[in-house]
Amino acid sequence: MQISVLRRGLLPLLAGALLLASCQEEPRRLPILGERDVRENPKGGPADTIFATVPAFRAHDQNGQLVTNQNFAGQVYLTDFFFATCPGICPKMNGELLKVYKQYGQTPGLSFVSFTIDPDHDSLAVLRDYAQRLGAPTNANWRFVRTSKDSVFTLAHGLYTAAMPDKTAPGGFAHNGTFALVDDQGHVRGLYDSLNPTQVQALLTDLPVLLAEVKERQKKS
């Protein structure tokens, strides 16, 4: 009697487990975020889907080096937007990025970029001092960069980060603590709220997934 109940219960369970296992064979892929455009193929055949990419930028880092999109071609990078005198969320946000850096900072093909949204105040010397005070590595793949006001706000928009001057906000800028994960082709593949521990954890599990995808792609080409 008992055995038959067990059997009846176990068999569907086993079947379910087998089905689940087969679902997992396909590696997880992060979605490509943002707008997409479908263009007809002039030669016929299936249409091409064009995904939005990060707007072009030209900035300088805390060591005076020029930084553009080209620096990250073929690389994965993680961005945030901050300003050095920010009394609100920035220390927490960059503290979280520092934790991610400590875990993944030595990974080849991965960079970190923190854009200042207050280029009037944050000179390269201020950025260098900030990076040192935060405890970020000095000569490495975490760049604290400064570009023009116009381009940094366009860029923030392109990376789905809310940032704008606001006299009523602490420090004079309203912004959120978004981390954007960008792939080797300039597509945004993940957005994470740095103030939410669950989302930071999601980033830590997403990072190796994206790095593996890029590695696979580069192996093929």
Added chain:
Amino acid sequence: MSFSAPTALRWLVPTIAVGLTLLPGCFTNKQHQGERLYVQHCAGCHGEQGEGLGRLIPPLAGSDYLAGHRTQLACIVRQGLRGPIVVNGVSYNQEMLGVQDTATHRHLSPAQITNLLNYIEGHWGNHPGPAGARTIAGTEAELRACGER
């Protein structure tokens, strides 16, 4: 003369009943208010264990600044802090905002500040001042001294 069993019971029942109605008072949320306020308002920058962040945000754990500025702490919580300070031999110069309730944008009350500071001064190698734990009256006096109430 000894109590008969029914007499003892007659007293026991009301005693237990009164005890049970009073007990929940000992377990209100207020008991851990200091810790909750710390997690909500301070831990983001100063760290869950008061460890601070590099040379940007000073530590609260084992901080000589706390011990040396006891009577100003209530005002710092209320008004924030600007300008350079030295904590445990390291200089810091990052603006701190006065603590406000994020939902209501109201200042913390003297009672809340008292609980918060008692929590901070009772943890991570810090010590309460020579007079012992803070009182609400003491916090109110400190706040008056910097023009707050």
